Amino acid sequence: MLYLADTVNLTVVGKGIIMGFGMLGPAIGIGLIGAAYMNAVGRNPEVSKYLGQILVIIAIIELMALLVFASIFIIK
Amino acid sequence: MLNSLLNRFAVDSGPVVHITPGILTTFHGFVITNSMLYAWICSTLIVVVLIWVAHSITTRPKGGFIQIIEVGVEFITNLIDSSIGDRKKALKYAPMFLTFFFFIAFSNLLGLLPGVGEAFTLHGSPVFRAFTADLNGTLAAAVVAMFYVQYYAVRESGFRKHIRHYFNGSLKSPITILLGLFEILGEFIRVISLALRLFLNVAIGEIIIAVFAYLGKIAAPLTSLPFVFLELFVGVLQAYIFTMLIIMYLAVAIKHDHEEDTLDHESVPESIQLQEQHG
Numbered sequence: 126m127l128y129l130a131d132t133v134n135l136t137v138v139g140k141g142i143i144m145g146f147g148m149l150g151p152a153i154g155i156g157l158i159g160a161a162y163m164n165a166v167g168r169n170p171e172v173s174k175y176l177g178q179i180l181v182i183i184a185i186i187e188l189m190a191l192l193v194f195a196s197i198f199i200i201k
Numbered sequence: 202m203l204n205s206l207l208n209r210f211a212v213d214s215g216p217v218v219h220i221t222p223g224i225l226t227t228f229h230g231f232v233i234t235n236s237m238l239y240a241w242i243c244s245t246l247i248v249v250v251l252i253w254v255a256h257s258i259t260t261r262p263k264g265g266f267i268q269i270i271e272v273g274v275e276f277i278t279n280l281i282d283s284s285i286g287d288r289k290k291a292l293k294y295a296p297m298f299l300t301f302f303f304f305i306a307f308s309n310l311l312g313l314l315p316g317v318g319e320a321f322t323l324h325g326s327p328v329f330r331a332f333t334a335d336l337n338g339t340l341a342a343a344v345v346a347m348f349y350v351q352y353y354a355v356r357e358s359g360f361r362k363h364i365r366h367y368f369n370g371s372l373k374s375p376i377t378i379l380l381g382l383f384e385i386l387g388e389f390i391r392v393i394s395l396a397l398r399l400f401l402n403v404a405i406g407e408i409i410i411a412v413f414a415y416l417g418k419i420a421a422p423l424t425s426l427p428f429v430f431l432e433l434f435v436g437v438l439q440a441y442i443f444t445m446l447i448i449m450y451l452a453v454a455i456k457h458d459h460e461e462d463t464l465d466h467e468s469v470p471e472s473i474q475l476q477e478q479h480g
Contacts, residue, residue, distance in 0.1 A: 194405050
């Protein structure tokens with residue numbers, strides 16, 4: 126194990142963990158929004174005109190994913 | 202053998218990316234960065250193109266570029282109309298929102314042109330850089346946008362009533378004051394979130410294009426092409442989202458006062474007196 130710790134660059138491991146776990150939340154959130162939108166359109170096809178509002182909500186959640194992506198450049 | 206083949210098509214070190222803007226020159230102590238230079242070029246181009254469109258517009262649409270601008274103007278005006286619920290006010294506020302929409306959309310799209318970025322460098326920093334890929338630029342845009350929202354809200358409902366709409370309820374209870382202070386803090390958080398959203402979307406899009414162009418090595422145009430198309434979509438979408446959000450903030454700031462007005466006119470004691478007289 127000691128040998129491993131000497132050769133593996135822990136910064137890369139940290140970046141991987143940040144990307145993996147950080148993207149998990151926004152991915153689930155955007156999936157839920159998409160599912161709810163498709164459900165609503167399935168029940169009532171008239172609400173498909175609210176796609177613009179859905180994109181705005183997705184953009185708000187996407188900010189969290191982008192913050193995760195930006196933070197991997199801060200780690201040196 | 203596989204390793205040598207892999208080395209030809211992929212590399213192990215990353216590409217050169219800049220997140221901060223580069224300083225080109227200083228003019229009497231006033232720093233000129235590459236994003237500022239490109240913003241000036243872009244805004245000059247936008248002004249010239251939009252004035253040309255305004256002069257060559259006809260009643261019967263001829264199609265082409267003019268109609269795309271027309272569709273954008275109509276779309277944003279309808280968006281304000283449906284959010285505020287008043288066509289007259291929508292036409293009054295449309296110029297400000299349209300300026301933001303077209304400036305951000307054109308800045309994002311012109312930032313994807315070849316030659317913008319790492320192509321030409323001066324003192325180790327690129328000469329051109331998309332204005333929205335710079336946090337200073339997007340923060341300035343967000344501050345100006347929120348300043349205008351506050352200005353319009355104050356002009357619409359008066360300073361006292363505008364401040365009062367943050368404190369919803371009786372002023373004697375401490376919870377109202379605490380919640381009102383949080384609402385005012387929320388206005389500043391909105392500025393930061395608007396700026397960060399636009400900056401991160403555009404800057405990370407550029408980084409992703411750079412990474413995939415670098416990974417492709419020989420086939421760089423092929424590997425980065427899908428992401429360029431994605432960024433074309435994201436650039437217009439982010440302009441729409443920025444405009445949509447500031448329209449929402451303005452609509453919320455104006456609508457609250459309207460509801461309070463209707464409540465004042467139908468005050469409860471009068472109706473009770475009327476009922477007593479009739480009964």
